[in-house]
Amino acid sequence: MRDIRVYHVDAFTTETFGGNAAGVVLDGEFLTEEDMQRIAKELNLAESVFLLPAHDQEADYRVKYFTPTKEVNFCGHATVGLTWLMATELGLAKETTGIVLETKIGNVPVVWHEENGEIVDVEMTQITPKTRDFAIDVEELSDLLGVSSDRIDPxxxxKLANTGNWHLLVPMKHQQDIDQASPNLTALAKMNKEHGISTTHLYTFHTSKECDIYTRDFAPGIGIPEDPVTGAANGALAGFLYLENIISQQNPTHLSIAQGDAIGRPGMLTITVIPNESQPVIKVAGAAVITIRGVLTL
Incomplete structure (x- = not known):
């Protein structure tokens, strides 16, 4: 038998049971990909991350991400959960200020920030964002999302945006329009699979919360009806805002983004966008809380 260390970590929150819960599995080198998929299904969280030895000499560790139904290229909240755990629980912050994770989309640097000797957040630099046009009838989209078409902000x-996975970005007029969305998950999953889309991401600048942007994310095509707070989709959103010249292309932009309220798991993340012509640097940061520590026996 093998004992595998397994954690639940709530990412993008400072409160237990807030934000987005990730499974964090530290002993990935002892597992096959089939094992990983079965463990992710058993944990039944939006995503689980598995830590392995690096192949790339420029990385410190390698990671693999799984939803309950499939492997995905990248997951922001699981990256935050893992690195928060390593910095705090495993004491890595006493030895270094950050690490580099080898992923399927490239190496992702992560640093942690301290105040008065305590870790306050971890910050990952996502890969260079890119966008792609996406043609869809607004009435068809509104039916998929379960919203009135006049609530989609013209x-x-x-568009589609990517910092590791493709996300369909849908602008909405107000937070309440996002909260009232009731998508047809079966039809949305079918559309997303047909176009290679990981998640459909609703966003608005008009919110009653103390933040810059309010979002909501649906990913039935990869086995996640709704992802509470997502670093990957919001990182892609920030890249899209820069590339579309909606935010400054001359000066750094700092964004606070709230998500998760609609399903009772409110969370917050901060994003820094550093201008660099057509290749801005996207840094996504958040805190985390370790909620479950356990051992899985195989």
């Missing part, structure tokens, strides 16, 4: 384009 001020911004409906």
């Amino acid at each position: 001020s911004y384009p409906i």
